[in-house]
Every structure is written in structure tokens, then in C-alpha cells.
Amino acid sequence: MSTSITTEAVMDYDEAMARFDPVMGLEVHVELHTNTKMFCGCPTTFGAEPNTQVCPVCLGLPGALPVVNEKAVESAIRIGLALHCEIAEWCRFARKNYFYPDMPKNFQTSQYDEPIAFNGYLDVELEDGSTYRVEIERAHMEEDTGKSLHIGGSTGRIHGADYSLVDYNRAGIPLIEIVTKPMVGAGERAPEVAKAYVSALRDLLRALDVSDVKMEQGSMRCDANVSLRPKVGGDPLSAEQLAVPLGTRTETKNVNSLRSVERAVRYEISRHAAILAAGGSILQETRHWHEDTGVTTSGREKSDAEDYRYFPEPDLVPVAPSRELVESLRGTLPEPPGLRRRRLQGEWGYSDLEMRDVLNAGAVELIEQTVAAGASPAAAKKWWLGEPSRRANAQAQDLVTYAAEIGLTPAHVAELDGLVTSGRLNDSMARQVLDGVLAGEGTPTAVADARGLELVQDDGALEAAVDKVIEANPDVAAKIRDGKVAAAGALIGQVMKEMKGQADAGKARSLILDKLQ
Amino acid sequence: MNPDLTRATAAELADALAQGTVSSVEVTQAHLDRIAAVDGQVHSYLHVDGEGALAAARAVDERRAAGESLGVLAGVPIAVKDVMTTKGLPTTCGSRILEGWIPPYDATVVRHLREAGMPILGKTNMDEFAMGSSTEHSAYGPSRNPWDLDRIPGGSGGGSSSVLASFQAPLATGTDTGGSIRQPAAVTATVGTKPTYGGVSRYGLVALASSLDQAGPCGRTVLDTALLHAVMGGHDPLDSTSIDAPVPAVVEAARRADVKGLKIGIVKELGGEGYQPGVRARFEESVQLLVDLGAEVVEVSCPNFDYALAAYYLILPSEASSNLAKFDAMRYGLRVAPEGVDAPSAEQVMAATRDAGFGPEVKRRIILGTYALSSGYYDAYYGSAQKVRALIAQDFARAFEQVDVLVSPTAPTTAFKLGDKLDDPMAMYLNDIATIPANLAGVPGMSLPSGLADEDGLPAGIQILAPAMQDERLYTVGAALEGALIDRWGGHLLDRVPELTATSEPKGA
Known part of the structure; x- marks a missing residue:
């Protein structure tokens, strides 16, 4: 059975913004890259054979009991601290009860009214250089579910599938859910703010070295809540505007790239606007984002009637991090990404435009490591933003992932640059050598040797x-x-x-x- | 030692094994023969593993012959309650929904038993998922009380209690969520201890109510029970709620058997009205014996115990409704397709399986618990129950400021007739009224025989309660009282249990 997606009416974005004030709330799930799962000793390697990284605990076999992964708790605290949150002195896990085949126990061990971290913020830099402060409601610990694969049918979704397979390797992977407070006052820049927030959060988590933060692999996932309220005056931050009650929200799931975050928010704003302008009302529900068509469709209805029957997890003891532990973890926090960017820009002598190119290419870490390996900042930028960036783009991959997959390291690029500065290669020869490295022919020196590339010194x-x-x-x-x-x-x-x-x-x-x- | 190996105590068997006067194979075979002869009438076992038990017995005999130093109970066979996972042996919890499931792992307690060299004779019957006080809620039929085969052996651990009272094993394991070790012990004239919560690992115990469940030892004497307690207990890193401390010195306490100078409190709220006269009479005699032995006895009040049953029947179903959610036909156990549905969805299969696989008492408690946890009702029910729980813990704390241990009758009545309370859940629940407070507070409790009630000639039990982590006190008081009672009776009470006539139709395992 194929499901055709009915196109819903949408209002032109500018017109929508002339009439409505958008409010967002973003929930980001991050898989921690701990060696073992949240409540058992199973490995967490991505992409292993299905159902090979499982045990009685993460399969929810009768009698099995959870034990908290202390590393995961430490990561949660570090994330909380980096988001300027308060860290609970005492908190518990809770059971979130609902039936679903990919959830082995038919409850998810999560946190409910006692999150490990709460009341924080993240300052997000927008493209024009201004800053938007995203208030953080909470960051809490939970376990991931298994992964359902629906076979047959046209959509890959459960409806219309012939049968479903479940891979429990993912069940029990530690997750941190980071929930914002309602993001108000962004006005027409709401989609940009949403994307910038997720992007800044990704940079922060990467700097903390707590997660792979690969949206395409699902190690970072975003749900976007959007609602509209009538616009009052021109200033989205005016007291009059902020006093207007929030509208009914929808929660859009499956938003798995930075670009999608922006597009999905924008789409939902236009869709809500069309419904509201026509005198309709928004149905509080879950929506699914479709990357290919750029629209959302209705998922299961999510109303307040949904009752997860939360109660404190009796199989676990409370988490009570000592203040000494919290302070020692605070000492491990990396330089905030924004400060770090400004510092590196100064050290490297890049113009604002050059730095933005580097940021957009996702090349900051690569360049940093290349410079550390001996290349000049200018050369490091030239090489990374050249052919490797072009190819990563062509394959819709981020540069770091592309380089890792192809086997191009900062050490290679520094070596290549060394071959030029030492006079062995000229630029055009160096480009040929880089092609060879990208083709998997070996290190720059090996490629130059094999291809007989060398400036004639005679x-x-x-x-x-x-x-x-x-x-x-x-x-x-x-x-x-x-x-x-x-x-x-x-x-x-x-x-x-x-x-x-x-x-x-x-x-x-x-x-x-x-x-x- | 009794020449009939099945009549010997575990301590006697352990000595004989250590001295080499009997082998574990002989002891194990004697019990397997007894099982074959009488379990058709008692129905204590859901599964008998003769081959596995004999193999374990042979292995321990070989190790002993090779001069290895072995644990005290090495070679003494044991019966395991079917709520504990056993690698390679069926584990059903008395439920259809787990029919045919063979766990791929051992519960920590079972691992301890195997490491101690104790052959596992089989798995004992129980009320489905430990919900009940009679074994009548077992999906595989009830066990019977060896004192009167028309009566219940207690529950949920009626398989383990009847196994001991019919000499089909010298020791058995139990679990006690609201009295499932102690009440069966009381109605069969056997001994059972619910240790301090966290004293014995829960890993591999199929959970009923996580915050109340506690595994413990069952035996025919206080010393036997202590010997098993020492094997079962100890810290387990796989159970977050396990106490990180050595097992209390329970065996030494049982051997000490001394109450001189101890202050013993009679709980005012656990006695009097609603308690059978014969049960009360035996209890009062036991208390007098304790006084004669040199203890000081006072009455103490625990006023909030009156609310224990109500709080218990909110907390238990709430946790159970969540713990039992995993039985959904997706990964193991029973799977039932809904009738008249083409290509049923996963949810429809879950519903049909749970409908077919759970018995009425389990369904009743799942529904109760689901309701109690519902948004809008949570504070009124689950929240209030937790407050009562804290008050009961406070009652215990105050009482233990005045006395060293508390005592009460274990159960209000002797064993009732099969079928008597099956249609009256409230009457069934009331059987645990004296045992439930200990689970709510996490303190340890023991039941041992106090004698036979005059009106029906059936066993009654006395319960001893101690502060958390003070399990030794149960054993020193219990052993002292047991000694005095045996002197008075001129032998162990179980010597008077009616002889079971061997049948020629052993129950198929």
C-alpha cells in the first residue's frame, strides 16, 4: 500500500511573519559515545551486525536488572555544566511506561521530574554576528530504544509494511535529552535561530567529546516544536507580544540535518499560518519531516491524554553527584566554541570572511590539527577548503566524515604542504599528489614517489x-x-x-x- | 543422623558429606527417589532435573575426593523457586506466558548455589509471578500442604514450603514480597527468612515489585536456614540495590542461640482480633518460653501498621504493572495470535498473548497498578502509599529504639482449605497482614514453627523481626526458641507430619 502525501496549504513565509509570532521549543537527543551502554556492559559500536551487542539487561529478559554507567552520568554532568545548568544534588531515574516492540521492557528508563541538569542557557551566534540566548529547561539521562526496520510498503514506515525487524543493538545506548524553554522573540529569524542552536549545540558536544554528534547516523536527533500566536506590533520582544498566550504546538520528528531543522521549522510556520488564517485550529500532534519533499505529514496524535505513568525507577538507587565531583568535572570543560573560534581566528590571521568559510566547511578542527602538524594556517586552509571540501560537498557529507572515510588526515595535509615549502613539489604537482592521496594511493610522499613527481633540482x-x-x-x-x-x-x-x-x-x-x- | 537421608537436616548432611560417610550422589538420588514417590500427591515441583542434579552431585563428589576444600553445603541438594532464572532449566514463574522459556543466564543466587556445589533438584511451584498466598494462582495447579493434602501450603512459595515438609529437599530458596517465604513456612511447620532488603541479590529474580522483593532461605531448622542464608547473600554489583557489606554472621548467631538480656517487643497491632485462637495460644506460649530463656518482653505499638495492607496493595500493583509489561510475545515466551484477525499488528499479538498468558490475579493487579499510576491519580494513590511506607519505617525505627527484636504470629490462621479464599481476593490478601510491614520497611523477618493449633491440629508460626542489617538477631532468637520448643515437643514438629503414601504414579516432570 503506497501512501500519497497530500499537500497541505501553506502561507507565504513573509506573509505569515507579518501576521504571526512564532515560538519554538527544541528537544535534542544525543547518543553518548561511552564504551558501554547506559545500564549494562554491552558495547555501543555503530553499525555492528543486528542483535550482536545485547545481553539479558538490554534485551529486558525476565530477572535482569540495570546498573548505571558512571561515565554516562559524568558526561551528562559535563553537558549540563557546559550549558550553564544547575546540577542536581540528588535525582532519580523514572520509568516511562508505554508498549512498543522496539522497547524491550515496554518502559523506558528515563528521568521525569528530577533531571540531572536544569536551568541553563546557550548563547548562539547568528550569521549577522548577533547573539541569541537559548534558555535550557533541562538535560536528562535516558536509554535509547531498539531500532525498527519496516520491510515492504513504500514509505519505510510501519503503516503498509509487510513485516518489521527490530535491532536491539541500539537499545540501552545512553542518551541525553536536552530541552529548551520556549524560544520566543526570534520573529522571522526563528528558522535560522533553530538551525544555529542545533549547530552550536553540536559544536559544543563535539568539543566536550561526549558524542559522535552525527545527525545522519542518528547519534544526534532533533524534534522541533512550533506554535504561532498573533503578532502584536513590530517587535517580537515587546512586552505586549510576550504577553500573548502561546498557540497550540506541533512536534516535528525525524529532523536529521541542520538544513532540515531550518526547513522544517519554516515549513511548519507556513503551514500553521495557513490553517490559522483560514480560521482553523492546530491539532496538537506529532509530525514527520520528509527531507526529500520538504513537507511534514501527520504522525500519531499526541495529546495530553497520553499517559506514560511515570514513577521512580525502583531498580536503581538515586544519583547523588558530590559537589567535589561536579567541580572536578567543571575543570575538564573545554574552551567554549565561540571563544575558541575567535581565538583561533586571531592566531591564524584569517579575515571574518575566511573564518566563516572555514566554519561553513566544518574545517576548524582539521585546520587546527594540520597547523599543529606543522603547516601554515594559510596553507592548511587552502588545502582543506579545496578539493576535499568540494568532494565532501558533492557527496553530501561533512568534511570531517569524508576525510575520515577516505583516510585523509591533518598529518597528510601538513606533509603535502611540507613537500611544497621544501621545494620538492610545486602547486600543480601538489594537487596531483592530493588527488592520489584521495584515491587511496598512500601518503603524500608515497604518492609523489610512485608518480615520479619531483621538481627537477638539476x-x-x-x-x-x-x-x-x-x-x-x-x-x-x-x-x-x-x-x-x-x-x-x-x-x-x-x-x-x-x-x-x-x-x-x-x-x-x-x-x-x-x-x- | 536419621538413616533416611531425606529426613536428615542440611547441617547433618553437610557433616556426613564432609566426613565422607555419604556421597552427594547418594543424598541426591535419595531425594530424587522421594520426589518420584510423593510429588504426584504434593505437586511441589514444576520441573525436576534429575540428570542435572546427579551430574552436579558427581562433580562435587569428585572434587571432594580430589581433596579440594569445599563450602559447608557442598553436595547438599536444593530446590529452587521457579521465579529465579536457571540457565538451561525452564523458568515459568508459575505462568503460562513463560511456558517453554529457557533462560540463557543464572540468577546471582543460583550462581551462588552452583558455586557452593549444591545440586539443584528442580524448580518449585508458586503463585503466578508470586501473586498469592496459596499457590492456587499457579497456572500449573496448586501445591498441597503435606499436613493435610486438601489444604494450601501457603504462597507464593508453597512449592518450596511443601517440598521441605514432604522431605523432597532439605533446603529450598524463596522470595518474599509481602510474606511469600514466611507465611508458607508458618503453615507447613518449616523455617523461612526474608533477609534485609538488599541482603540477597535480586539479579535474575523475575521481578514482582522491585522495591519489596527479597530472596531468602527456606529450611526445616533455624541452623539449616542460616547455612543457606550465608550461601545466598552478599553484595552483587549487578543489583544496584544490593547492600555493599558482608553477609551478617547468621550461622554463628544460630549456633549461639541465646536470648538472655534481649528485649523483645510484641507488636500490639499484629495480633488479637482476626487471629485464630490456636495461633494466638501457640504464640503466647512461645513468648513465655522466650521469657523463661531470659528475655525481657514488652508490648510496643506500631500504629501505622494498620495502613500497611492498603499501602502495599498500591505499591505492589504499581510496580508489578510496569515489571510485567515486558511479557509481550515479541522476544520470548508464549505468543498467541488474536482470533479472526488477518495479519495482526504487533499490538494485537501483544494484547492476545497477555490475555491468554496471564491468570486472573495477575490481570487484577496489572489493572490496579495501571490505574494507581495514572496521571491525576498518582498523588492520591502511589504518592500516599509511599508516605504510609515512610511512616511504617518510622514505626519500626521507634520500636527498635525500645527493643532488640519484634515478634508476632506469622499469619493470622493455619492453612485454609484449597478453594476457600479463591473467590475472595481481600480475604486472601489479609493472610499477609502481619508479614507485609517488614517488606514495606525493608527490615528482615523470620518465621519458625510455634506448634499445632488446638482446634485443627495444623501448624502455626511465630514471626521475628529485626532492624535492617541485623539479620543475626533473627537467628539467635529463632534458634533459642526452636531449641526450647523441640525440648517441649520431644522432637521436631515435622516428625508429626502425616506419612505420605508412596504412589506408583510419579508426577511427570
């Missing part, structure tokens, strides 16, 4: 080539003798051709000028 051969070219072009030589130095370019080209490209163009130029002046 001045005799170069001099002979220069003499030959001068003799063959008496008219050009005459111009140069008359002081038209620019004409040397034509001769240099021919010399390089004579040398089959393996000569230092600068050296050829000075030889030509020496001989003709």
Missing part, C-alpha cells in the same frame, strides 16, 4: 631548457632585453613544458631574466 637541465627556449623565441627575448619583463611569462610556460612540468617556475623566471638583462 640546474644544468633547467639552464639548457632556458637556452633552448630563448633561442627558439628571439623576438620575445628581444622584448625582455628591452625591459618588457612581463613577456617572460610566455617563455616560462615553454620552459615548464620542456621540463614536463617538473621545474620550479620561479627558478626558471630568474634564470631567463638573468640571461636577458
Whole structure:
């Protein structure tokens, strides 16, 4: 059975913004990359054979009991601290009860009214350089569910599927859910703010080294709540506007890229606006985002009637992190990404525009490591933002992932740059070497050796080539003798051709000028 | 030692095994023969593992022959309540929904038994998921009381109590959520201890109510029970609620058997009206014996115990409704397709399976618990019950400021007739009125025989309660009283249990 997606009416975004004030709430789930699961000793490796990383505990077998992963608690506290949250002195896990085949116990061990971290904020830098402060409601610990794979049917969703398979490898992976307070006052920039928040959060979590934060692999997932209320006046932050009660929200799931966060919020704003403008009312429900078509469709209805029957998890003792532990974890926090970016920009001497290119390419860490390996900041930027970025883009991958998969390391790039600065390669040869590295032919030195790429250091051969070219072009030589130095370019080209490209163009130029002046 | 190996105590068997006068194979075989002869009438076992038990017995005999140093109970066979997972052996919890399930892992308690070299004879019957006081809620039929086969052996651990009272095993394991070790012990003239909550690992115990469940030892004497307690107990890193402390010195306490100078409190609220006269008479005699032995006895009041049953029947069903959610036909156990539905959804299969696989008492408690946890009712029910629970713990704390141990009758009555209370859940629940407070507060409790009630000639039990982590007190008081009672009776009470006539139709295992 194929489901056709009915196109719903949407209002032009600018018109929607003229009439309504959007309010968002973002819930981000982050899988921690601890070695073991939240409540058992099973490994957490991504992409293992289905149902090979399971045990009585994460399969929810009768009699099995959970034990809290202390590393996960520490990661949760570090995330809380990095988000300027208060850390609970005493908190408990709770059971969230509902039936679903991918949940082994038919309850999820989560936290309810006693989160480990609460009341924080994250300052998010927008494209124009201004800052939006996202207030954080809470960050709590929970376990991931298994993963259902619906076979048959056209949508990959459960409806219409012939059968479903469940992989419990993911069941019990530690998750941190980070929930914002209602994000008000963003006005027409709401979609941009949403994307910038998720992006900043991703940078922060990456800097904390607590998660792989790969949205495409599901290790970071975003649910976007959106509601509209009537617009009052022009200032989204005015007291009058903030006093208007919130509208009914929808929760859009399956938003699995930064670009989708922005698009999904924008779409929901336009969709809500069309319904409200036509006198309709918003149904409080879960929506599914469709990356390909750029629309959301209705999921299961999520009303307040849904009752998870939370109660404190009796199989676990309370988590009571000592203040000493919290302070020692505070000492492990990395430099905040925003400060770090400004520091690196200064150290590297990049212009604002250059830094933005580097950020957009996701190349900050790569460049940092390349510089640490000995390359100049300018060279590091030139190489990473060249061919590797182009190819990563073409494959819709982020640069870090692409480089990791292809096996291109900062050490390689530094080595490549070293081959140029030492005079062994010129730029065009270096590009050929990089192609070789990207093709998996080995390290830059190995590729240069294998392809026989090396500037000819034998001045005799170069001099002979220069003499030959001068003799063959008496008219050009005459111009140069008359002081038209620019004409040397034509001769240099021919010399390089004579040398089959393996000569230092600068050296050829000075030889030509020496001989003709 | 009694030449009939099945009549010997575990302590006697342990000595004989250590001295080499009997082998574990002989002891184990004697019990398997007894099982074959009488379990058709008593129905204590859901599964008998003769082959596995004999293999374990042979292994321990070989180790002993090789001069290895072994634990005290090495070679003494044991029966395991079917609520504990046993690798390679069926574990049904008395429920259809787990029919055919073979766990891939051992409960920590079972691992302790195996490591101690104790052959596991089989798995004992129980009320489904330990919900009940009679074993009548077992999906596989009730066990019977060896004192009168028309009567209940107590519950939920009636399989383990009847196994001991019919000499089909010298020791058995139990679990006690509201009295499931102590009440069966009381009605069969056997001994059972619910240790301090966290004293014995819960890992591998199929959970009824996580905050109340506690595994413990069952035996025919206080010393036997202590020997098993020492094997079962101890810290388990797989159970977050396990106490990180050594097992209390229960065996030494049982051998000490001394109450001189101890202050013993009679709980005012656990006695009097509603308690059978014969049960009260035996209890009062036991108290007098304790005085004769040198204890000081006072009455103490625990006023909030009056609310214990109500609080218990909110907390237990709430936790049970969540603990039993995992039985959904998706991964193991029974799977039933709904009738008249083509290509049923997972949810429809779950519903049909739970409908077919759970018995009425389990369904009743799941519904109660689901209701009690519902939004809007949570504070009134679950929240209030937790407050009562705190008050009961406070009552215990105050009482233990005045006395060293508390005593009460274990159950208000002797064993009732099969079927008598099956249609009256409230009457069934009231049987646990004296045992429930200890579970709510997490304190340890023991039941031992106090004698036979005059009006029906059936066993009654006395309960001893101690502060948390003070399990030794149960054993020193229990052993002292047991000694005095046996002197008075001129032998163990179980010597008077009617002889079961061997049948030629052993129950198929």
C-alpha cells in the first residue's frame, strides 16, 4: 500500500511573519559515545551486525536488572555544566511506561521530574554576528530504544509494511535529552535561530567529546516544536507580544540535518499560518519531516491524554553527584566554541570572511590539527577548503566524515604542504599528489614517489631548457632585453613544458631574466 | 543422623558429606527417589532435573575426593523457586506466558548455589509471578500442604514450603514480597527468612515489585536456614540495590542461640482480633518460653501498621504493572495470535498473548497498578502509599529504639482449605497482614514453627523481626526458641507430619 502525501496549504513565509509570532521549543537527543551502554556492559559500536551487542539487561529478559554507567552520568554532568545548568544534588531515574516492540521492557528508563541538569542557557551566534540566548529547561539521562526496520510498503514506515525487524543493538545506548524553554522573540529569524542552536549545540558536544554528534547516523536527533500566536506590533520582544498566550504546538520528528531543522521549522510556520488564517485550529500532534519533499505529514496524535505513568525507577538507587565531583568535572570543560573560534581566528590571521568559510566547511578542527602538524594556517586552509571540501560537498557529507572515510588526515595535509615549502613539489604537482592521496594511493610522499613527481633540482637541465627556449623565441627575448619583463611569462610556460612540468617556475623566471638583462 | 537421608537436616548432611560417610550422589538420588514417590500427591515441583542434579552431585563428589576444600553445603541438594532464572532449566514463574522459556543466564543466587556445589533438584511451584498466598494462582495447579493434602501450603512459595515438609529437599530458596517465604513456612511447620532488603541479590529474580522483593532461605531448622542464608547473600554489583557489606554472621548467631538480656517487643497491632485462637495460644506460649530463656518482653505499638495492607496493595500493583509489561510475545515466551484477525499488528499479538498468558490475579493487579499510576491519580494513590511506607519505617525505627527484636504470629490462621479464599481476593490478601510491614520497611523477618493449633491440629508460626542489617538477631532468637520448643515437643514438629503414601504414579516432570 503506497501512501500519497497530500499537500497541505501553506502561507507565504513573509506573509505569515507579518501576521504571526512564532515560538519554538527544541528537544535534542544525543547518543553518548561511552564504551558501554547506559545500564549494562554491552558495547555501543555503530553499525555492528543486528542483535550482536545485547545481553539479558538490554534485551529486558525476565530477572535482569540495570546498573548505571558512571561515565554516562559524568558526561551528562559535563553537558549540563557546559550549558550553564544547575546540577542536581540528588535525582532519580523514572520509568516511562508505554508498549512498543522496539522497547524491550515496554518502559523506558528515563528521568521525569528530577533531571540531572536544569536551568541553563546557550548563547548562539547568528550569521549577522548577533547573539541569541537559548534558555535550557533541562538535560536528562535516558536509554535509547531498539531500532525498527519496516520491510515492504513504500514509505519505510510501519503503516503498509509487510513485516518489521527490530535491532536491539541500539537499545540501552545512553542518551541525553536536552530541552529548551520556549524560544520566543526570534520573529522571522526563528528558522535560522533553530538551525544555529542545533549547530552550536553540536559544536559544543563535539568539543566536550561526549558524542559522535552525527545527525545522519542518528547519534544526534532533533524534534522541533512550533506554535504561532498573533503578532502584536513590530517587535517580537515587546512586552505586549510576550504577553500573548502561546498557540497550540506541533512536534516535528525525524529532523536529521541542520538544513532540515531550518526547513522544517519554516515549513511548519507556513503551514500553521495557513490553517490559522483560514480560521482553523492546530491539532496538537506529532509530525514527520520528509527531507526529500520538504513537507511534514501527520504522525500519531499526541495529546495530553497520553499517559506514560511515570514513577521512580525502583531498580536503581538515586544519583547523588558530590559537589567535589561536579567541580572536578567543571575543570575538564573545554574552551567554549565561540571563544575558541575567535581565538583561533586571531592566531591564524584569517579575515571574518575566511573564518566563516572555514566554519561553513566544518574545517576548524582539521585546520587546527594540520597547523599543529606543522603547516601554515594559510596553507592548511587552502588545502582543506579545496578539493576535499568540494568532494565532501558533492557527496553530501561533512568534511570531517569524508576525510575520515577516505583516510585523509591533518598529518597528510601538513606533509603535502611540507613537500611544497621544501621545494620538492610545486602547486600543480601538489594537487596531483592530493588527488592520489584521495584515491587511496598512500601518503603524500608515497604518492609523489610512485608518480615520479619531483621538481627537477638539476640546474644544468633547467639552464639548457632556458637556452633552448630563448633561442627558439628571439623576438620575445628581444622584448625582455628591452625591459618588457612581463613577456617572460610566455617563455616560462615553454620552459615548464620542456621540463614536463617538473621545474620550479620561479627558478626558471630568474634564470631567463638573468640571461636577458 | 536419621538413616533416611531425606529426613536428615542440611547441617547433618553437610557433616556426613564432609566426613565422607555419604556421597552427594547418594543424598541426591535419595531425594530424587522421594520426589518420584510423593510429588504426584504434593505437586511441589514444576520441573525436576534429575540428570542435572546427579551430574552436579558427581562433580562435587569428585572434587571432594580430589581433596579440594569445599563450602559447608557442598553436595547438599536444593530446590529452587521457579521465579529465579536457571540457565538451561525452564523458568515459568508459575505462568503460562513463560511456558517453554529457557533462560540463557543464572540468577546471582543460583550462581551462588552452583558455586557452593549444591545440586539443584528442580524448580518449585508458586503463585503466578508470586501473586498469592496459596499457590492456587499457579497456572500449573496448586501445591498441597503435606499436613493435610486438601489444604494450601501457603504462597507464593508453597512449592518450596511443601517440598521441605514432604522431605523432597532439605533446603529450598524463596522470595518474599509481602510474606511469600514466611507465611508458607508458618503453615507447613518449616523455617523461612526474608533477609534485609538488599541482603540477597535480586539479579535474575523475575521481578514482582522491585522495591519489596527479597530472596531468602527456606529450611526445616533455624541452623539449616542460616547455612543457606550465608550461601545466598552478599553484595552483587549487578543489583544496584544490593547492600555493599558482608553477609551478617547468621550461622554463628544460630549456633549461639541465646536470648538472655534481649528485649523483645510484641507488636500490639499484629495480633488479637482476626487471629485464630490456636495461633494466638501457640504464640503466647512461645513468648513465655522466650521469657523463661531470659528475655525481657514488652508490648510496643506500631500504629501505622494498620495502613500497611492498603499501602502495599498500591505499591505492589504499581510496580508489578510496569515489571510485567515486558511479557509481550515479541522476544520470548508464549505468543498467541488474536482470533479472526488477518495479519495482526504487533499490538494485537501483544494484547492476545497477555490475555491468554496471564491468570486472573495477575490481570487484577496489572489493572490496579495501571490505574494507581495514572496521571491525576498518582498523588492520591502511589504518592500516599509511599508516605504510609515512610511512616511504617518510622514505626519500626521507634520500636527498635525500645527493643532488640519484634515478634508476632506469622499469619493470622493455619492453612485454609484449597478453594476457600479463591473467590475472595481481600480475604486472601489479609493472610499477609502481619508479614507485609517488614517488606514495606525493608527490615528482615523470620518465621519458625510455634506448634499445632488446638482446634485443627495444623501448624502455626511465630514471626521475628529485626532492624535492617541485623539479620543475626533473627537467628539467635529463632534458634533459642526452636531449641526450647523441640525440648517441649520431644522432637521436631515435622516428625508429626502425616506419612505420605508412596504412589506408583510419579508426577511427570
